[in-house]
Amino acid sequence: MEDRTLKTLEYNKIIQKLANYAVSPMAKEMAEHLRPSSEYSEVIRMQKETSDAVSMILRKGSIPLGGFRDTRSALRRVKIGGILSTTELIHIADLLRVCKKVKNYSKDERKQETYETLDPLFEGIVTLPAVESEITRCIVSEEEIADEASTTLHNLRREMKLTNERIREQLQKIIHSSSNQSMLQESVITMRGDRYCVPVKQEYRNNFPGIIHDQSSTGATLFIEPMAVVQMNNQLRELQVKENLEIERILSWLTSMVEENLEVIQSNMELLTQLDFIFSKAQLALEMRAVEPKFNQEGRIVIKKGRHPLLDPKTVVPIDIYLGDQFTTLLITGPNTGGKTVSLKTLGLFTLMGQAGLHIPAFDNSELAVFDQVFADIGDEQSIEQSLSTFSSHMTNIVHILKQVTPKSLVLFDELGAGTDPTEGAALAMAILDYLLKMGVRTAATTHYSELKIYALSTEGIENASSEFDIETLRPTYKLLIGIPGKSNAFSISKRLGLPDFIIDNAKQLIAKEDKKFEDLIMDLEISKKSALYEQDRAAQYRREAEELKKQLEKQKEKLEAQKEKILLEAKQEARKILQESKDEADKIIKELQKSAREAQIVISQKEMEDARGQLRGKLQDIEDDLTKAALPKKTLKKLPKTLKKGDKVFISSLNQSGTIVNPPDQNGDVMVQAGIMKIKVHLSNLALDESEEKPAQKTKKISASGKPVKALNIKPEIDLRGQMVDEAISNVDKYLDDAYLANLPQVTIIHGKGTGALRQAIHQHLKRHPHVKSFRLGKYGEGETGVTIVEFQ
Numbered sequence: 001m002e003d004r005t006l007k008t009l010e011y012n013k014i015i016q017k018l019a020n021y022a023v024s025p026m027a028k029e030m031a032e033h034l035r036p037s038s039e040y041s042e043v044i045r046m047q048k049e050t051s052d053a054v055s056m057i058l059r060k061g062s063i064p065l066g067g068f069r070d071t072r073s074a075l076r077r078v079k080i081g082g083i084l085s086t087t088e089l090i091h092i093a094d095l096l097r098v099c100k101k102v103k104n105y106s107k108d109e110r111k112q113e114t115y116e117t118l119d120p121l122f123e124g125i126v127t128l129p130a131v132e133s134e135i136t137r138c139i140v141s142e143e144e145i146a147d148e149a150s151t152t153l154h155n156l157r158r159e160m161k162l163t164n165e166r167i168r169e170q171l172q173k174i175i176h177s178s179s180n181q182s183m184l185q186e187s188v189i190t191m192r193g194d195r196y197c198v199p200v201k202q203e204y205r206n207n208f209p210g211i212i213h214d215q216s217s218t219g220a221t222l223f224i225e226p227m228a229v230v231q232m233n234n235q236l237r238e239l240q241v242k243e244n245l246e247i248e249r250i251l252s253w254l255t256s257m258v259e260e261n262l263e264v265i266q267s268n269m270e271l272l273t274q275l276d277f278i279f280s281k282a283q284l285a286l287e288m289r290a291v292e293p294k295f296n297q298e299g300r301i302v303i304k305k306g307r308h309p310l311l312d313p314k315t316v317v318p319i320d321i322y323l324g325d326q327f328t329t330l331l332i333t334g335p336n337t338g339g340k341t342v343s344l345k346t347l348g349l350f351t352l353m354g355q356a357g358l359h360i361p362a363f364d365n366s367e368l369a370v371f372d373q374v375f376a377d378i379g380d381e382q383s384i385e386q387s388l389s390t391f392s393s394h395m396t397n398i399v400h401i402l403k404q405v406t407p408k409s410l411v412l413f414d415e416l417g418a419g420t421d422p423t424e425g426a427a428l429a430m431a432i433l434d435y436l437l438k439m440g441v442r443t444a445a446t447t448h449y450s451e452l453k454i455y456a457l458s459t460e461g462i463e464n465a466s467s468e469f470d471i472e473t474l475r476p477t478y479k480l481l482i483g484i485p486g487k488s489n490a491f492s493i494s495k496r497l498g499l500p501d502f503i504i505d506n507a508k509q510l511i512a513k514e515d516k517k518f519e520d521l522i523m524d525l526e527i528s529k530k531s532a533l534y535e536q537d538r539a540a541q542y543r544r545e546a547e548e549l550k551k552q553l554e555k556q557k558e559k560l561e562a563q564k565e566k567i568l569l570e571a572k573q574e575a576r577k578i579l580q581e582s583k584d585e586a587d588k589i590i591k592e593l594q595k596s597a598r599e600a601q602i603v604i605s606q607k608e609m610e611d612a613r614g615q616l617r618g619k620l621q622d623i624e625d626d627l628t629k630a631a632l633p634k635k636t637l638k639k640l641p642k643t644l645k646k647g648d649k650v651f652i653s654s655l656n657q658s659g660t661i662v663n664p665p666d667q668n669g670d671v672m673v674q675a676g677i678m679k680i681k682v683h684l685s686n687l688a689l690d691e692s693e694e695k696p697a698q699k700t701k702k703i704s705a706s707g708k709p710v711k712a713l714n715i716k717p718e719i720d721l722r723g724q725m726v727d728e729a730i731s732n733v734d735k736y737l738d739d740a741y742l743a744n745l746p747q748v749t750i751i752h753g754k755g756t757g758a759l760r761q762a763i764h765q766h767l768k769r770h771p772h773v774k775s776f777r778l779g780k781y782g783e784g785e786t787g788v789t790i791v792e793f794q
Helices: 002-010 009-020 026-033 040-060 072-078 086-106 121-126 129-138 149-176 229-259 264-288 338-354 390-404 422-439 450-458 490-496 501-510 513-601 606-631 726-742 758-770
Strands: 140-141 191-192 194-201 210-215 221-226 294-296 300-305 319-323 330-334 367-369 373-377 409-414 442-447 462-470 475-482 649-652 657-663 670-675 680-685 688-689 718-720 747-751 773-778 789-791
Touching: 002 009, 002 338, 009 026, 009 338, 026 264, 040 264, 040 338, 072 086, 072 229, 072 264, 086 121, 086 129, 086 229, 086 373, 086 726, 121 264, 129 229, 129 264, 140 210, 140 758, 149 194, 149 221, 149 229, 191 221, 194 210, 194 229, 210 229, 221 229, 229 264, 229 726, 264 409, 300 338, 319 338, 330 422, 330 450, 338 367, 338 373, 338 409, 338 442, 367 373, 373 490, 390 409, 390 422, 390 606, 409 422, 422 442, 442 490, 450 462, 462 606, 513 718, 649 670, 688 726, 718 726, 726 747, 726 758, 726 789, 758 773
Parallel strands: 294 367, 330 442, 330 462, 373 409, 409 442, 718 747
Antiparallel strands: 191 194, 194 221, 210 221, 300 319, 300 367, 462 475, 649 657, 649 688, 657 670, 670 680, 747 789, 773 789
């Protein structure tokens, strides 16, 4: 694509927005060099990358790339045999730490979703925990190597500390000696050129034994190294030299570890850069509420409710544009400031964005074509006093376009033929459009010329469109109406602004009758179009209301059914309760009858009593069976087959429960059945074949309204690391900080305990380098004091 077109359609501004979402300088460079592709397969691949990244962000949250820095110069130095500095090694460790976090981010234990374009990138990342942990262990900060980096360094620093203490003890004796008090300017110890000195008055220079290293600006004070500490200072200097040599050896050793894994680290950096770039496209799509457009190679464009991405999303009016199916040329007319140029730019910019792999802010199922070139002659000059030089500039650009254009190009003209004599300008515009029409080039142009409106109405393959204008408010609606030409509305606007009627009537008489009829025809078309759109909107509204009423009725029906079943169940439970009470009462009455009969010496045989009791219980049992049958759930039951086998599903009528056959029936007809957690023996007479199908519960994926995973939003405000090793604790706190940051927690508490302080020190060193951490402090009284660290996020 030509740079002129990219600048004219403001593609560069979109690219700048894209670059702002990139974390690393490398991904920002990729974004800044992103250009639309004319290869159909390449466009489809880039669009799929963006869609996969959007899906992954919505499911898992943002990719954890914090701390990903530019390490290219450091890796080049390693390649030519250089030794890396502490800062460069820390950046390498940060890179490896990001690799580990990104690798964990990509894991899907449940294997629910795959991402065709992203999975190979994630799989290509190789973690190097040994290199990362060794660098982290040896380097505390950009200015400090840890004492534990080597045994030699540890011993040297211990000796340096002891030597320092001996020197300071000796100097303290000197400055507090009564014999030296009068010779000293101040009783202080100072450093001059890495040597310990004391300030001596000028007049006592010969009386104070030592080496002069400096003097004050006035010359009144000399800074002298006492002879008593010269030897110890020399010893300290030697230890410092040895320390520097040991540090250089440690850095060389760490650099050699990086060199051994150079290819892997370079590959990791390239893969992370690519992922950073792809997820930047996804973040831009989410910010613009954009969708993936469909693509074709037939030159067909269908944009539904498209919103120009550089306009305020709160005020921008969505437009519908279609081109390349029933017609190849779209001619847009209408008043100034009516949105014609914005429509043209939206069409061109969406095409460029789509072919660069970016989603477009429009409705689903919008469609774009892949063009080999997009040409645009769009000027911001809207003045009626366009000079010859402006016309010449536009015409020079048009000549260039006509030389380069192919049938697979998209051409956009703003105010085609303007800036010269209207008759000649209109003729030139028609000739240019006719040439492009015969070539089959997809073309969109804006104009004010009535001749072009008539030309579009009478020429097959060209369609009129207009920017709607509200006469009552004298303001454009910014809606694009395809199918009718725009009217200038000059007379209506002038009348609303107060121009006398006699002047307007005189003007109407001066225009040709054909022009007047044409303007009236346009007015009728606009009225008809608005009426049709109004009726269409009303029909859609009625349909939505009918669907809503249908849903409400269905919900009401379900609610009534549920209430009905609940009432019936409660009634049956109450009836069963009354029945049980009746049984108990019957038993009580029978017992009392027996007692009364004995007292009255009435002989009632045991058999008669049992028969009466049996009849009573039988009646009550019949009632209970009826209630039980009515309360049974609706199941698809079938007569048992002749042979039952292990695994058959059956219904146990006596228990009102489903089960599974464990063992076939024995010779007595007893079957072992698994019912829930119990295994029981049931006779065949109590079983029926159960063919009810249980619908598995649908698994729902929980995602918050902001697009972040629920896991991240439910993160606890503290993490307990007590009892963990340093490496394990650092890994856990790293993941926890990322989750807490995604959940927008203002601060969190890290519980590490008091102990020896080693875990606390390691965590504090890690927090200094963490990109999300704004500040941290030890806990106050009531918060856990030195056993906890309070972390505040950026």
